[in-house]
Amino acid sequence: MSALIENAHLRREEFPLTATTAYLNHASIGPFPQRTISALDAMNRAFGEPHILERSGQLSALDGVRAAVARLCGAAPERVAFTGSLGHGISIAAAGLPAASGDEVIVPHAEYPSLALPFLAQEQRGLRVVWAPKNADGRTDLDAIAGRITTRTRAIALSHVEFADGFRNDLRALASLCRERDIVLVVDATQSLGAVPIDVDGWGVHAIAAHGYKWVHAGFGIGVLVLSEEGLERIRPTHAGSQSISSDAFVDEQTLVWKQSAGRFETGSQPFTLLAGLGASISLLEEVGTQRILPHALELLDAVKVGAEELGYTVASSWAPEERSQIIALTTGSREGDERLQQALSDAGVATALRPKGVRIAPTFYNDMSDVARLLEALPRR
Secondary structure, three states, X not given: OOOOOOOXXXXXXXXXXXXXXXXXXXXXXXXXXXXXXXXXXXXXXXXXXXXXXXXXXXXXXXXXXXXXXXXXXXXXXXXXEEEOOHHHHHHHHHHHOXXXXXXXXXXXXXXXXXXXXXXXXXXXXXXXXXXXXXXXXXXXXXXXXXXXXXXXXXXXXXXXXXXXXXXXXXXHHHHHHHHHHOOEEEEEOOOOOOOOOOOHHHHOOOEEEEEOOOOOOOOOOOEEEXXXXXXXXXXXXXXXXXXXXXXXXXXXXXXXXXXXXXXXXXXXXXXXXXXXXXXXXXXXXXXHOHHHHHHHHHHHHHHHHHHHHHOOOEEOOOOOOOOOOOOEEEXXXXXXXXXXXXXXXXXXXXXXXXXXXXXXXXXXXXXXXXXXXXXXXXXXXX
């Protein structure tokens, strides 16, 4: 039975760029839906009259957005913190990790910089990053990670879906490994949140962080840090501000009493305009049905693989069901050839991205077979 979303063509009305472009580059930037543009515009206009805005209730809509994020990733709303970026969220987790000098965190090779760099920055307090090599196929290997665990290992940090070729790590298995060894699991979910099912509480992941500008279609400057109940207990706040404490922010003598929620990691006032956009974008994802997005994308990519291989190209991504995601890398076999291929697609109005393993193709819920056909028509036969 086809997994394609029946009303994908109706969702295309939210994205006017579909009239001219086969946009298959959501792993780079997810375009704003029309409702998100409207929500951002409305909030920006409202700030022109802040005395009215404060009485309108729009600022209190923050709780609804927090709950919407929680539904996306299987967590409780009180364990959702808003951040400015992926790097911000990972930095909170890295700095708050209970660790002493000489303790270790395991990170796979070739991870996205905003995941790895925050842990490297903790070397100034003595935390050591241990790199886990990829396997013979160039993919993250659970056995290689397990083989590097020692009595000093305090955390494992990696991506749920990897940016270069869409490899999907088994977070349930990793979380089980971490529970057995009393290790904190920190995950970059930027390439999965909004496109691939996530169950923070069900899987036992301690913390996920994500930026909103890709599959959540919420733009730059807004991200999330979502924690399990245990993660909230174990990751300590290291910065404080008026919004991170539970006492009155205006008393003369301040007392540092952290909020019981993930709000303890939010030091200042919120970016209300960006949060209005985030809420609007998530409303569209929920209308579509977040559980339907990955099967839809996989069926489109099945067609891409068949057509591309017939034309002489190689899919560099894993096709094992448990390792696949909504992202693949297509290659000619050389960097120079991939550069020419990406340019040819761009010239034909097909938006993709050049990444280390080839031309990255990343569809989502509003893409349909017309986008696949346009991509295949633009591929030069080899």
